[in-house]
Amino acid sequence: QVQLVQSGAEVKKPGASVKVSCKASGYTFTGYYMHWVRQAPGQGLEWMGWINPNSGGTNYAQKFQGWVTMTRDTSISTAYMELSRLRSDDTAVYYCARGVQLERLGYYYYYMDVWGKGTTVTVSS
Amino acid sequence: EIVLTQSPGTLSLSPGERATLSCRASQSVSSSYLAWYQQKPGQAPRLLIYGASSRATGIPDRFSGSGSGTDFTLTISRLEPEDFAVYYCQQYGSFRGFTFGPGTKVDIK
Numbered sequence: 001q002v003q004l005v006q007s008g009a010e011v012k013k014p015g016a017s018v019k020v021s022c023k024a025s026g027y028t029f030t031g032y033y034m035h036w037v038r039q040a041p042g043q044g045l046e047w048m049g050w051i052n053p054n055s056g057g058t059n060y061a062q063k064f065q066g067w068v069t070m071t072r073d074t075s076i077s078t079a080y081m082e083l084s085r086l087r088s089d090d091t092a093v094y095y096c097a098r099g100v101q102l103e104r105l106g107y108y109y110y111y112m113d114v115w116g117k118g119t120t121v122t123v124s125s
Numbered sequence: 126e127i128v129l130t131q132s133p134g135t136l137s138l139s140p141g142e143r144a145t146l147s148c149r150a151s152q153s154v155s156s157s158y159l160a161w162y163q164q165k166p167g168q169a170p171r172l173l174i175y176g177a178s179s180r181a182t183g184i185p186d187r188f189s190g191s192g193s194g195t196d197f198t199l200t201i202s203r204l205e206p207e208d209f210a211v212y213y214c215q216q217y218g219s220f221r222g223f224t225f226g227p228g229t230k231v232d233i234k
Contacts (some may be wrong), residue, residue: 032148035223037170037225043225043229044213044225044226045162045213045215045228046225047215047222047224047225050223059221059222060221062126095170097170100175100191107155107156107157107176109157109175109176109179110157110160110217110223111160111172111175111176111215112162112170112172113172113175114172115154115169115170115171116169117168117169125192
């Protein structure tokens with residue numbers, strides 16, 4: 001079955017970087033975009049960006065430009081999200097989610113159909 | 126950037142009742158770009174509806190989506206105990222980016 005398995009929890013100091021991995025299985029990794037979404041404690045969902053695993057092309061939310069880097073390794077069907085210059089308000093659960101771009105009868109559909117369980121990143125001095 | 130607003134913030138209902146959740150966009154959104162997700166405490170979000178009205182695989186038919194333009198609705202026809210959760214709408218829009226609404230919490234009355 002389709003699965004996204006994320007790396008384990010991280011504790012980082014302010015100013016450090018964190019790299020979270022997301023290993024895909026059960027489908028063709030290069031056939032779907034991979035999104036990253038984060039959720040601060042008690043807050044809503046915040047979209048960070050996506051990577052096209054086929055081309056390596058990325059699209060980051062404006063807030064995260066210059067600050068986040070999304071990469072992939074197609075040989076092991078794994079996507080990565082690296083966030084630099086961490087601050088305490090980057091404490092959150094970080095999710096990867098498979099992105100579907102579907103064309104049907106001339107309409108294009110965009111949504112996230114499978115999610116990883118999330119990786120907790122805690123930023124604390 | 127398109128901003129999504131969800132109302133109400135919290136909906137207190139009893140099992141068996143009907144739930145109507147609203148998602149309003151600051152400008153017109155293509156219906157095919159609108160999705161709904163359910164999130165339970167400690168769990169990842171789960172896709173419910175895509176294209177404003179198409180149920181995702183395995184989603185019970187008590188969940189339905191509707192709307193167009195700037196106003197979209199998620200309806201749960203008869204609440205089951207497992208439906209008490211937070212619901213988010215999401216849209217794909219300008220600069221090929223995605224945004225989520227702030228969520229509506231459906232809790233037990």
